[in-house]
Amino acid sequence: MRSSEGFTGSVWLRPPRAQTGQPALSREQIVRAAMELLDAEGPSGLSMRRLGTKLGSGATSLYWHVANKDELLELAVDEVLGEIYVPEPGDTTWRVGASISANGMRAALLRHPWVIGLLGLHPTLGPNAMRLGERLVALFTAAGFTGMPLSHATALLNSHAIGSATSEAAVRSALKRTGKTWEEVAQDVEPYLERLAPDNPNYEKWRQETGPMRKDPDQVLDETYAFGLERLLDGLEMWLRDDGAPAADGDIGDRRG
Template sequence: MTKQFTSVWTREPRQPKTTGLRLEQIVAAAVELLDAEGLDALSMRKLGAKLGAGATSIYWYVANKDELLELTLDEIWGLVETPDPAEASWREVVTTYGYNLRATLLAHPWAAILSGQLPSMGPNAFRLSDRLRRTLTQAGFTGVDVYLAAGTVTSYVLGQVVPEITLAKVYNDDDYDIDYLMQMMEPYRDEYPEMLDEYRKAIPADLSSGRAVAFDFGLLCVMDGLESRLRAGPAQHPSPPSTQPSRQVRREASGA
């Protein structure tokens, strides 16, 4: 039997009690805790202590921790600013979205992890998605290409940001040592001398600047690719493979 999908967004929100905490206070405090201590440290009891209230005050609004995290994730989507598509070119809107999404996720790294674990179905997520939809539609994308284009940019940003966040847990930029990194690669010098020489010349002295340059390069390539696709006209998407067994498979299964 298919498991029923549940989300804080699939039911009517509870009205606040005449006395006690409001949902906005709870979500804001949760975001502060997540920023300060990360996903693993968040608990309803710790959040209640921060708010000076019991966990029951929180459970009035959410059924569990996942529902609370859905609310905090939507708060982060609300921080990603983009220009009005009526006042800027589509490339400016989408590029600004890419840079601001990266900056927002680096400032709230837990949200990058949550984006792959929880649905983004809140009002801020929909508002941002609709702005991208209108932008790409005005640019000339049609049908499913509108959403594929938006998803491509978002996937690129996440693909760049998640490894940054993961590496930041291992060491910080102050510990970055080019010479030590090259020493680790020395056993491969006889086999790959040219590549290691190129690495030494290309690796930036400042790690954060190097990441920014890499992000610039990749985002520009994504935008150029989308523009090339736009000029080529609507894409012809192949039909998804059938889930029905072929005639030959059915015949063999029946013993015919």
């Protein structure tokens, strides 16, 4: 069986295995252990052999419960999505609900940064991903969205969480890997920036005017994310008010500039 010979062969669409013997090893257990390895040491920390010994069993035993390393990773990704909480429509404002959802997604991705590199490989349609979709649809329906724009709006929210988390994970991993502080890194990069300064006049000017980073990177990254989220929610709210009802179905008014 080829590693992925179609959607029909995907983990999610395949019926689960029957189970009568002595398990000693279960899919959930394997996935959980894999996540622990990934959280602790990143993508390179997970190998089938290491996972096997961590579970006290042979490496190839895993292949009874999981077709593939790829499939194992898919399962792990869905597991992470299961950590995200999306409020019920009645619990709060739509806007706050959307914020909580996006915050949760961002937090989950930053808690398990290895997920970020996997999101672009397969569409995740595991049960937790579906539940996430369900809850978001509920939230945005209650807010007044319908049809394709509803799907577009939830996609926008997710995109922001994913995109932000990607950028954040990059700098966070650099800080962690080097073990340096924000100031030390800034000092290291300084001469490089100065060498490039003649080519980047606008950036340099902005950098001079804004001055050195006074806040720690956590706070800056939080603010960057939060600022974007507010702008995006403003945009959605505005669309809901202005164009939502009248132009219910027709073409979207993009490329208007």
